[in-house]
Amino acid sequence: MADVHHFTHGLVTPGVAYALSILGSTLGLICTARMRTATTNKQRFWWIVLAAWALGGTAIWAMHFMAMLGFSVTGAQIRYDIARTAISAVVAIVVVSLGLWIVGFGKPNVARIVIGGIFTGVGVAGMHYIGMFAMRLNGDVSYDTSLVAASVLIAVVAATVALWFTVVLSKPLAIAGAALLMGVAVCGMHYTGMAAMSVKLTTPTLGGATSGASAANLLVPIGVLVLLVIGGLVFAIGAAPTEEDMAARAYLDRVQAAREEAAAVAQQRGTVRRPTAFTPRGK
Structure with missing residues (x-):
């Protein structure tokens, strides 16, 4: 088995990934607090959309991408399938929006939160493994099923708690504290899933190059997109x-x-x- 490294750049990538998760969680919880005070279904719908972009797009998917910048395999050239990478982002946003819709429309109760948490958690875990499936390298990838199951369980529990937070929290200090916990949960799910992965190197591809885009190639466009999303969320929250x-x-x-x-x-x-x-x- 090849040596797999999750912290190639030290604590920089996990630190930035955690910060993104906290920021996305904070913005998402602010949006859900506004959702609860919305006076029309249309307003509530748009707050759910914004919260989904904050939680699914920034707190979860952008965190995943940033953490992957620190991932490397000794002797392997890693590239990413752009289409599958984009699909993983869409999945993250969609499953979070549906989870928020389950608890956001109608009177919130334990059953809604649990159902929404299971659906969202499984979807978020699916996003992670779709993102991993987008990875291309000259090796065979295998997973430890017990750690995969643990990562899915963490995702479900984290999603359920997050949806509960969206129902009960509105004060700034409570939102800040919850965002810190949510960041830990999201990062914990990611690195548990990554720990399940092992790689057995095979013969290098023809010409010595692996097809797809490198993480460095994706950094600028994805970074710009994330900044635009964060800027849009901050503007929407400030203007409302x-x-x-x-x-x-x-x-x-x-x-x-x-x-x-x-x-x-x-x-x-x-x-x-x-x-x-x-x-x-x-x-």
């Missing part, structure tokens, strides 16, 4: 009104309605007085 904003707006609307009603009553009584300008609290 918070629960406090909506409460303040509702308060002002009630005050304005009361003033207009009082003016109408006064006019009917023939004692119309020009209403004084309303000054919001704190001004």
Whole structure:
């Protein structure tokens, strides 16, 4: 068996991967908190879409890709099938969005969270192994079934807990703490799945080159895409009104309605007085 290395660049790749997972989890939990306060199904749908991109696209898939930058096999040239790599990203986003849809529409309960967690966890594990299937090298890849099963179990438990977080958390400190835990779970699932892998080198391919794109070739386009997604999420979250904003707006609307009603009553009584300008609290 060939020597398999998961930390070729030391702690740089796992550190950045963990940071991406924390960032994606934080943005995703903020989106799900906004989803719960949405007043229409359309608003709720779009918050689910944004949360799926944050959790599935950034916290899970981008973390997976970054961690793979530190993966190497002694004596092997590693390349990636672009189509399969893209499919793994789509799978991550879709399964997370469906899991969020299961718990996000209708009244959340234990059954919904568990069903959504199982579905999402198995899907996330599938994303990981699709990504591994996209890897090409001059060797035969095999997996330890017990570690594969452990990685799937970790994914299911992590997804279930994450969906529970999306239902109950809204405070900044709670979201930050949950994001740290979710980052550990996502990274733990990834490296458990990677530990299950072993490689037996075979004869090098004709010409000594393996077809496909190297991780370095994919780094810039994927990095740009991830930055655009993160930027879009931050903009959407910042531009959308918070629960406090909506409460303040509702308060002002009630005050304005009361003033207009009082003016109408006064006019009917023939004692119309020009209403004084309303000054919001704190001004």
